[in-house]
Amino acid sequence: MSRLENLTVLGAGVLGGQIAWHSAFNGKTVVVYDIAQDAIERCRTAHDQYADIYLSELGASQVDISAARNRLRFTTDLAEAVAHADLVIEAVPEIPEVKSAVYQEMAGLLSPDILIATNSSTFLPSDFASDTGRPEQFCALHFGNGIWAMNFAELMAHPGTSRATLTQVGEFAVEIGMVPIPVLKEQNGYIVNTWFVPLVNAAQTLVTNGIATPEDVDRTFMIGGRAVGPLGMLDMVGMKTAYDVLVFWGRESSDAQMSANADYIKEHFLDKGLLGVRTGKGYYEYPDPAYARPGFLDAPHISAVADIVSLMLPE
Structure with missing residues (x-):
């Protein structure tokens, strides 16, 4: 066994909440930390939704769900959050300065043997290793959205990560039902x-450039048998994370289109408080998105052609 029984998750967002719930469901004692109380409350609400999913899709019993809830605690106090941790998984926003600040604030609060993993979806562990104050005890462990179904975790070292750290974090992943995916060298974006x-x-x-509707983009992807299209996936990832990633890489790569896409998401979603699945609306409305309804991928009745043409040639 890994010895990593007490987990602290930094960040109560989409993936932070999923990692916390799934780890508690699989027997770990979990503390969820966030700087904002409203984020904690949204996480609690999300856990209610995950409980329903685990009951209906994973065969969980009410006893299992109650046990998972009993293993979870929530706090806005960082020192309290990490006081008894064996492993800290960082899942704060994809903004380098925010991540660095959290690591630096936390460094003096940790006991010597605590391990740290970043769940960053795009940045490298070497970007933050020195901020942790314990680079040999730090690596990346990146989870996929929909953790109960996307049960993989990408394991990535930086040049200073110790073998013992990788071994224990990899064992932890297995203990919570994940398939560890080794990333053989540091790579922005990992594999997925x-x-x-x-x-x-x-x-x-x-969509930004007015070439196609969100629904038709997703239809062209889903007709081949995929369950969700790329814009539905954006709703699942969350518009704030999508925006942060596009802003950073648009600037980093001098990619004007990527920056324009970030601006589109800000104007059409973030400025209206629409974060995707988390708030019940993004490109689609939840819990009953159009792409999941019967008929979304069916050939339409011939009478629908006039409406299709009107999208192309507005009167």
Whole structure:
């Protein structure tokens, strides 16, 4: 066994909340930390939704759900959050300065043997290793959204990560039902986001530039048998995370289109308080998104052609 029984998750957002719930469900004692109380409350609400999913899709019993809830605590006090941790998983916003600040604030609060992992979806562990104050005890462990179904965790070292750290964090992943995916060298975007970010950025470009509706972008992706299209995936990831990633890489790569896509998401979603699945609305409305309804991928009745043409040639 890994010895990593007490987990602290920094950040009560989409993935932070999922990691916390799934780890508690699989027997770990978990503290969820966030700087904002309203984020904690949203996380609690999300956990109610996850409980329903685990009951209906994973065969969980009410006893299992109650046990998971009893293993969870929530706090806005960082010192309290990490006081008894064996492992801290950082899942704060994808903004480098925010991550660095959290690590630096936390460094003096940790006992010597605590391990730290970043759940960053795009940044490298070497970007933050010195901020942790314990680079040999730090690596990346990146989870996929929809952790109960996307049960993989990308494990990535930086040059100073110790073998013992990688071994224990990899064992922890297995203990909570994850398939550890080794990333053999540091790579921005890891494995999944190396292909995912270009996919959703291309999909967003089609919408930003007025080439296609969100529904039709997703239809062209889903007709081949995929359950969710790229814009539905953006709703799942969350518009704030999507925005942060596009802003950073648009600036870093001098990519005007990526920056324009970030501006589109800000104007159409963030400025209206729409964060995707988390708030019940993004490109689609939840819990009953159009892409999941019967008929979304069916050939339409011939009478619908006139409406289709009107999208192309507005009167």
